[in-house]
Amino acid sequence: MRTLPLPNSCGQWLSAVGAIALLMGHPVRTTANTNGDLPPAVAEAIAMPVNEQQVVVSEQPSAVGLTVPSLWWVVQQFGDNVIQRWQAFPAIAAPGGRVEAFVSPSAWGRLPYLRRFALINQLGNASRSFGYQLILRDRAARPLGDRRQVIYGAYTCQFDALPLEYLPEVTDAAGNPVPFFPPSSELNCQVWVNPNIPVMFPTQGLR
Numbered sequence: 052m053r054t055l056p057l058p059n060s061c062g063q064w065l066s067a068v069g070a071i072a073l074l075m076g077h078p079v080r081t082t083a084n085t086n087g088d089l090p091p092a093v094a095e096a097i098a099m100p101v102n103e104q105q106v107v108v109s110e111q112p113s114a115v116g117l118t119v120p121s122l123w124w125v126v127q128q129f130g131d132n133v134i135q136r137w138q139a140f141p142a143i144a145a146p147g148g149r150v151e152a153f154v155s156p157s158a159w160g161r162l163p164y165l166r167r168f169a170l171i172n173q174l175g176n177a178s179r180s181f182g183y184q185l186i187l188r189d190r191a192a193r194p195l196g197d198r199r200q201v202i203y204g205a206y207t208c209q210f211d212a213l214p215l216e217y218l219p220e221v222t223d224a225a226g227n228p229v230p231f232f233p234p235s236s237e238l239n240c241q242v243w244v245n246p247n248i249p250v251m252f253p254t255q256g257l258r
C-alpha cells in the first residue's frame with residue numbers, strides 16, 4: 052500500500068477567472084434531459100454498482116472519526132442554498148464511489164450558468180479527493196436512473212487511470228485507510244452542466 056504526504060488542501064478552489072478558463076476548456080454539448088442521452092461518463096457514474104447499505108448522509112456525520120467523503124464544509128461555503136442535502140455510496144468493486152447531491156430546482160434556476168459550473172467544480176473537487184464521482188439530481192424522491200429524474204450536472208473522473216494512493220496514518224470512522232486522489236489536473240476530470248435547464252431572471256439577490 053503506497054502513501055503520500057498529507058496534502059495542504061483537499062481541493063483546488065475555483066476563482067471566477069478559473070471558472071471561465073475551465074468552461075472554455077470543457078465545451079458542453081447540447082443533450083436531451085433524459086438519462087439515455089447523458090454524456091457517457093455521467094451515465095457510467097449513475098450506473099456504478101454501489102453498496103447501498105453503507106450510505107453516508109449529510110444529516111449524520113460520524114461523531115467518532117473522519118467521515119468519507121466529507122462534504123459539509125464545501126456545501127456550507129459554496130452551496131448557495133442550492134444543495135439541500137447529499138448522500139454518498141461506496142463503490143462495490145473499487146475504492147471511492149458516488150456522491151448524489153440533491154438540488155433545489157428554484158434555487159438552481161436562478162443561478163447564472165457560470166455559477167452553476169463553479170458550484171459543480173467546487174463540489175466535484177471535494178468529492179474527487181476521496182475518489183467519488185458527483186451527480187447533482189432533483190430533490191424529488193425518484194430512484195437515480197429513472198428517466199423522469201432530472202440530472203442537473205456532474206463531475207466525473209477516470210480514477211482507474213492512476214495507481215491508488217492512501218493518506219499516511221489516516222483512517223476513516225470505520226478504521227479503513229483513506230484513499231487520496233491527485234488534483235484534477237493530473238486526472239481526466241470533466242464538469243458537465245445540463246444545458247437544457249434555463250436561467251430564470253432576475254438573478255439579483257443571490258449571494
